[in-house]
Amino acid sequence: MADQSAPQEMTEVSEAQIAVHWKEEEYFQPAAQLVAQANLNDPRVRERFALEKFPDCFREYAAMLDWFEPYEKVFDGSNAPFWKWFTGGKINAAYNCVDRHLAKYASKPAFIFVPEPETETETRITYQELYTRVNEMAALLRDFCGLRAGDRVTFHLPMTPELPITMLACARLGIIHSQVFGGFSGQACGSRIQDSGSRVLITMDAYWRNGALIDHKQNADIAVQTAKELGQDVDKVLVWQRYPGKYSAPTPMVNGRDYFVNEVLKNYRDKIVEPEKMDSEAPLFLMYTSGTTGKPKGIQHRTGGYLAYVAATSKWVQDIHPDDVYWCMADIGWITGHSYIVYGPLACAATGIIYEGVPTYPDAGRPWRIAEKYRVNIFHTAPTSIRMLRKLGPEEPRKYNYHFKCMTTVGEPIEPEAWRWYYNEVGKKQAAITDTWWQTENGGFLCTTIPALDAMKPGSAGPGAPGIHPVILDENGDEVPAGSTRAGNICIRNPWPGIMQTIWGDPARYVQTYYARYNKNPASKNWRDWPYLAGDGALLAADGYFRILGRIDDVINVAGHRLGTKEIESACLTVPEIAEAAVVPVMDEMKGRVPEVYIALKPGIIASDEIRARVIKANEELIGKIARPKHVYIVPDMPKTRSGKIMRRVLASISNRKEVGDVTTLANPNVVEEIRVMVQGKDAQVTQGEIPEDIAKFGEEK
Ligand code: WT7
Numbered sequence: 001m002a003d004q005s006a007p008q009e010m011t012e013v014s015e016a017q018i019a020v021h022w023k024e025e026e027y028f029q030p031a032a033q034l035v036a037q038a039n040l041n042d043p044r045v046r047e048r049f050a051l052e053k054f055p056d057c058f059r060e061y062a063a064m065l066d067w068f069e070p071y072e073k074v075f076d077g078s079n080a081p082f083w084k085w086f087t088g089g090k091i092n093a094a095y096n097c098v099d100r101h102l103a104k105y106a107s108k109p110a111f112i113f114v115p116e117p118e119t120e121t122e123t124r125i126t127y128q129e130l131y132t133r134v135n136e137m138a139a140l141l142r143d144f145c146g147l148r149a150g151d152r153v154t155f156h157l158p159m160t161p162e163l164p165i166t167m168l169a170c171a172r173l174g175i176i177h178s179q180v181f182g183g184f185s186g187q188a189c190g191s192r193i194q195d196s197g198s199r200v201l202i203t204m205d206a207y208w209r210n211g212a213l214i215d216h217k218q219n220a221d222i223a224v225q226t227a228k229e230l231g232q233d234v235d236k237v238l239v240w241q242r243y244p245g246k247y248s249a250p251t252p253m254v255n256g257r258d259y260f261v262n263e264v265l266k267n268y269r270d271k272i273v274e275p276e277k278m279d280s281e282a283p284l285f286l287m288y289t290s291g292t293t294g295k296p297k298g299i300q301h302r303t304g305g306y307l308a309y310v311a312a313t314s315k316w317v318q319d320i321h322p323d324d325v326y327w328c329m330a331d332i333g334w335i336t337g338h339s340y341i342v343y344g345p346l347a348c349a350a351t352g353i354i355y356e357g358v359p360t361y362p363d364a365g366r367p368w369r370i371a372e373k374y375r376v377n378i379f380h381t382a383p384t385s386i387r388m389l390r391k392l393g394p395e396e397p398r399k400y401n402y403h404f405k406c407m408t409t410v411g412e413p414i415e416p417e418a419w420r421w422y423y424n425e426v427g428k429k430q431a432a433i434t435d436t437w438w439q440t441e442n443g444g445f446l447c448t449t450i451p452a453l454d455a456m457k458p459g460s461a462g463p464g465a466p467g468i469h470p471v472i473l474d475e476n477g478d479e480v481p482a483g484s485t486r487a488g489n490i491c492i493r494n495p496w497p498g499i500m501q502t503i504w505g506d507p508a509r510y511v512q513t514y515y516a517r518y519n520k521n522p523a524s525k526n527w528r529d530w531p532y533l534a535g536d537g538a539l540l541a542a543d544g545y546f547r548i549l550g551r552i553d554d555v556i557n558v559a560g561h562r563l564g565t566k567e568i569e570s571a572c573l574t575v576p577e578i579a580e581a582a583v584v585p586v587m588d589e590m591k592g593r594v595p596e597v598y599i600a601l602k603p604g605i606i607a608s609d610e611i612r613a614r615v616i617k618a619n620e621e622l623i624g625k626i627a628r629p630k631h632v633y634i635v636p637d638m639p640k641t642r643s644g645k646i647m648r649r650v651l652a653s654i655s656n657r658k659e660v661g662d663v664t665t666l667a668n669p670n671v672v673e674e675i676r677v678m679v680q681g682k683d684a685q686v687t688q689g690e691i692p693e694d695i696a697k698f699g700e701e702k
Contacts, residue, residue: 024541025416025457025458025459025460026457027455027456027457028423028433028455028456028457028458029455029456030432030451030452030455030456031405031430031431031432033405033430034319034405034406034430034431034432034451034452035452037321037405038319038451038452039315039316039319039320039321040315040316040317040319040450040452040453041452041453042453043453045316045450045453045466046463046466048060048466049466049467051469051493051494053467054075054467054494055074055075055495056074057466057467058074058075058085058308058467058496058497059074060312061308061309061311061312061467061497062074062086062089062304062308062497064308064311064312064315064347065091065096065304065307065308065311065347066091066095066096066100067089067090067091067304068090068091068092068277069088069089069090069277070088070089071086071087071088071089071280071304072087072088072089073086073087073088074086075495077495077525077526077527078525080524080525080526080527080529080530081495081510081511081514081515081519081527081530081532082501082502082507082510083495083499083501083527084281085280085281085302085304085305085308085497086280086304086305086308086497087280087281088280089279089280089304090277090278090279090280091277091278091280091303091304091307092171092172092174092275092276092277092278092303093168093171093278093284093303093307093343094134094138094168094169094171094172094275095172095275096307096311096347097168097171097342097343097346097347098110098127098130098131098134098168098346099131099275101127101322101349102127102128102131104322104349105127105322105349106126106127106128106131107126107127107128108126108127108322108349108351109124109125109126109127109351110125110126110127110129110130110346110350110351110352111124111125111130111161111164111351111352111353111354112124112125112325112351112352112353112354112374113125113160113161113354113356114353114354114355114356114370114374115208115356115357116208116209116210116211116355116356116357116358116361117208117211118362118366122374123161125161127349130165130168132270133165134165134168134169134172135169135172135271135272135273136265136268136269136270136271137165137166137168137169137261137265137268138169138170138172138173138273139268139271139272139273140169140261140264140265140267140268141153141169141170141173141175141200142173142273143268144259144264144267144268145200145236145238147170147173147175147200148173148174148175149173149174149175149276149278149282150174150175150176150282150283151175151176151198151199152175152176152177152178152196152197152198152286153170153175153176153177153178153198153200153201153202154178154179154180154189154192154193154196154198154200154201154202154223155167155177155178155179155180155201155202155203156179156180156182156184156186156189156201156202156203156216156219156220156223157179157182157202157203157204157240157332157333158182158204158207158209158216158356159182159207159331159332159333159354159355159356159357160204160207160240160242160354160356161354162204162240162261163179163332163333164332164341164342164346164354166202166240167179167285167332167338167342168342168346170285171284171285171303172273172275172276173273173276174276174278174282176196176283176284176285176286177284177285177286178192178196178198178285178286178287178288178298179285179287179332179333179338180192180288180333181331181333181334181561181624182207182216182331182333183331183333183624183625183626184333184623184624184626185219185222185620185621185622185623185624186218186219186220186221186222186223186225186226186621187222187223187226187621187622187623188622188623188624189201189219189220189222189223189226190222190223190224190225190226190227190229190230191226191227191230191295191296192288192296192298193223193224193226193227193232193234194226194227194230194231194232195288195295195296195298195504195505196286196298196504197232198227198232198234199232199233199234199235199236200234200235200236200237200238201220201223201224201234201236201237201238202237202238202240202261203216203217203219203220203237203238203239203240204216204217204239204240204241204242205217205239205240205241205242205247205248205249206242206248206249207242207356208242208356208357209356209357209358210357210358210361211361211362213242213248215249215250215251216249217239217249217251217253218249218251220237220239220258221251221254224237224257234257235257236257236258236259237254237257237258237259238258238259238261238264239253239258239259239260239261240260240261240262241260241261241262244262245262247260278303279303279304280302280303280304280305281302281303281304281305281501282302282303283300283301283302283303283501284301284302284303284306284307285300285301285338286298286299286300286301286504287299287301287334287335287338287440289335289439289440289441289562290555290562290563290564290567291509291513291553291555291564292513292553292554292555292564292565292566296564296567297503297504297506297509297513298503298504298505298506299335299440299441299500299503299504300500300501300502300503300504301443301498301500301501302501304497305443305497305498305499306343306443306444306497306498307343307347308497308498309443309444309496309497309498310339310340310343310344310347310443310444310498311343311344311347311348312444313339313344313444313445313465313498314339314340314344314345314347314348314350315348316450316466317408317434317436317445317448317450317451317465318340318344318345318378318380318406318408318434319378319405319406319451319452320344320345320348320350320378321348321350322348322349322350322351324350324351324377324378324405325350325351325352325353325374325375325376325377325378326345326350326351326352326353326376326377326378326380327352327353327355327370327371327374327376327378327379327380328340328341328345328352328353328379328380328381328408329355329359329367329379329380329381329382329385330380330381330382330410330411332354334440334561335439335440335443336380336382336410336411339443339444339498340380340408340444341354344444353370353374353376355370359381359385359388359389360388360389360392363392363393363396364388364389364392364393364396365393365396365399365400367389368396368397368399368400368402369400371400371402371404372400372401372402375402376402376404377402377403377404377405377406378404378405378406378407378408379404379406379407379408379426379431380407380408380410381407381408381409381410382409382410382411382412382559382560383409383411383412383413383414383415383418383560383592384411384412384559384560384590384591384592386409386414386418386421386422386426387418387589387590388590389426390418390421390422390425391590394421394425395425397425397426397428398425403428403430404426404427404428404430404431405430405431405432406431406432406433406434406451407422407426407427407431407432407433407434408433408434408435408436409422409433409434409435409436410435410436410437410438410560411557411559411560411561412550412557412559412560412592412593413459413547413548413549413550413592414435414458414459415459416458416459419433419435419458419459420458423456423458432449432451432452432456433456434448434449434450434451434456434462435448435449435456435459435460435461435462436448436461437461437536437546437548439534439535440562441499441500441514442496442498442499442500442534443496443497443498443499443500444465444498445465446464446465446468446470446492446534447461447462447463447464447465447468447470447546447548448461448462448465449462449463450465450466457541457543457545459547460541460545460546460547461545461546461547461548462545462546463544463545463546464492464546467494467496468492468494468496469492469493469494470490470491470492470493470538470540470546471490471491471492471493471531472487472488472489472490472491472538472539472540472546473488473489473491473518473531474486474488474489475488477518477520480540481540482540482541482542482543482544483540483541483542484539484540485539486539487537487538487539487549487693488537488538489517489533489534489535489536489537489538489552490534490536490537490538490546490548491518491531491532491533491534492531492532492534493528493531494527494528495527495530495532499532513533513535514532514533515530515531515532515533517533518531518533519531535551535552535553535555536548536549536550536551536552537549537550537551537552537693537694537697549692549693549694550593550692550693550694550695551694552693552694552697554566554648554698554699556568556583556585556593556594556595557585557592557593557694558591558592558593558594558595558626558627559590559591559592559626560592561626563595563623563626563627565583565584565595565648567622567623567627568581568583568595568597568619568623568627568629569581569582569583570622571618571619571621571622571623571627572597572599572615572618572619574618574622575611575614575615575618577601577602577605577611578599578600578601578602578611578615579599579600579601579602579603580599580600580638580646581597581598581599581600581615582597582598582599582638582646582648582651583595583596583597583598583629583648584596584598584648584651584652584655584656584695584698584699585652585694585695585698586630586652586655586656587656587692587695588630593694594629594630595619595627595628595629595630596629596630596631596632596633596655597615597619597629597631597632597633598633598635598638598651598675599611599615599632599633599634599635600634600635600636600637600638601634607634611634612632612634615629615632616628616629616632631655631679633675633678633679635671635674635675635678636671636674637668637671638651638671639651639663639666639668639669639671639672639675640666640667640668641665641666641667642665642666642667644667646699647663647666647699648698648699649696649697649698649699650663650666650672651675651699652695652698652699653691653695654672654675654676654679654680655679656687656691656695657680657685657686657687658686658687658691658695658696659686660672660676
């Protein structure tokens with residue numbers, strides 16, 4: 001175990017740091033070829049979706065779907081802020097993603113599955129095959145598991161086509177799916193099983209990651225055990241086999257509880273299950289995400305509004321046509337994958353790539369070989385992957401003959417330098433980039449340029465998407481005007497069809513987290529009184545483009561994924577020797593931010609590498625590898641205010657090599673220098689430049 005407290009070599013100023021004092025960037029214009037064929041080329045689209053047109057403008061989105069029964073009302077805000085969309089309408093998400101395409105696209109691939117090992121051949125799943133497989137799986141869920149509309153089912157599935165097939169099978173019956181990212185630990189999965197009240201867990205025996213066939217089944221046993229300890233029994237574990245007919249995990253199956261899906265499926269061959277005519281407002285799925293407090297929130301998305309929103313934004317922002325080949329490199333276990341690998345693209349009858357593994361396996365040319373081989377023309381990824389691919393293979397894209405018309409970036413702010421590499425090298429100066437800003441709670445893109453209509457500006461997400469009206473509010477709730485150099489809290493003035501319904505089982509937390517900050521009258525039934533608080537700091541330039549600065553709450557965005565500080569600190573505190581733990585975000589060249597942990601031991605306990613190792617292990621086991629702290633520092637005492645509050649802001653300054661400022665009012669000011677020396681070495685290391693908002697304000701009382 002390496003010494004986790006060793007002082008680090010100071011590197012040059014990273015791009016993440018440069019990003020906070022950007023200059024105004026020059027514009028880039030979309031290629032004529034793209035404009036000529038674009039789905040959305042009406043320059044007046046934002047007039048059509050002006051605030052005065054709310055909510056009727058969204059009829060256009062609902063019209064992109066097939067309804068069993070038409071809706072009566074576009075929007076119902078009578079129980080603000082629990083909005084309802086397209087009420088009275090009856091619809092089925094699986095029908096819209098699969099059945100309705102059969103007439104025209106039955107033999108066109110819906111998905112091309114690309115396994116991580118390059119020696120393994122791809123699998124093409126046509127819309128007809130998808131239809132068959134979704135129906136068979138739906139029959140199994142209904143008849144073998146006894147599941148009905150409204151029941152919840154937890155998945156812990158990796159990136160293979162079985163994941164969207166199982167999602168769509170649930171959607172066909174109105175069963176609410178809750179997919180937990182496959183990289184999360186068994187414990188993390190177990191607590192989400194409990195929170196959602198699932199009695200069925202669906203998993204896979206194994207999957208490839210970075211050249212290794214990982215035993216994933218072992219996580220299911222831990223998940224079931226954890227859920228049971230929390231009071232939720234799981235009576236069936238359905239295990240897909242990565243290689244059907246062969247069990248690829250060393251962990252044994254549990255008799256009477258665990259079943260191989262592909263074996264049970266034999267009893268449902270060619271079974272057809274009528275799609276349930278679901279209420280537009282029926283929940284479609286849950287997606288857990290981290291917040292400020294310890295417990296992850298089950299974000300609940302509705303059927304009609306959500307599907308309309310992701311279908312429309314896939315069509316207009318990603319410019320997906322049925323004859324495009326689209327590849328989103330995200331994992332389906334995150335909201336990006338739900339909205340922009342599964343529901344949105346399928347609603348547009350796209351052909352999508354599902355890639356099993358890591359983008360840099362076996363080398364940094366892999367994504368471009370995939371793009372060339374399958375003629376991918378729309379590409380979607382995150383800044384963290386862009387930075388990684390650029391670092392490992394800056395000239396790799398040139399070696400391959402592919403052509404992208406559009407590219408998306410999502411998940412964290414992108415530095416203009418990384419953006420330009422993406423544009424020049426990956427996009428070969430021909431692809432339009434959309435920097436899409438949104439969140440798990442939002443269903444789909446909130447700020448973005450429209451590829452054929454808007455100029456691109458590196459580092460800026462752009463204006464609101466059609467029908468989305470963002471505003472920057474200051475501490476007092478006053479608007480910060482465009483062109484101001486002041487940052488503030490980005491909010492959305494109006495509801496939209498993709499917004500979450502609520503937090504599963506915790507409506508009070510939904511109101512508190514997203515609306516309480518700027519609502520002045522809780523009794524108001526007027527949506528104008530309920531600006532949605534996203535939780536990000538942002539700036540609005542004079543041209544109407546938003547530049548997102550990062551989280552304003554104590555959420556750490558690691559490689560585009562949210563981790564709650566309380567979750568990490570709670571994991572640390574499971575190590576019995578630890579008295580106190582504080583986690584802070586540290587700027588990282590590849591991942592944007594990574595967590596760094598400070599711990600104080602109980603009296604009489606001696607600091608050791610062994611304790612540090614157990615802190616790391618606790619995070620990996622309770623949350624997942626993504627939460628692995630970069631360093632664990634064992635400190636003599638935490639810097640504290642006189643009232644005993646840990647000053648995380650001071651620790652964040654030390655970790656990020658920033659001035660700590662005046663600490664004389666602390667209860668124990670001397671410990672600050674002691675900790676600084678431990679982290680930075682004897683001579684103070686201070687990196688020049690502005691402090692990113694999320695770090696400067698980290699740990700502040702909000
Ligand atoms: C947080 C949401 C749904 C997207 C995947 C992450 C940050 C997201 C951008 C962007 C700057 C971004 C925000 C946001 N974020 N996209 N284009 N530019 N920051 O979803 O896990 O719910 O995280 O990711 O901080 O609040 P998520």
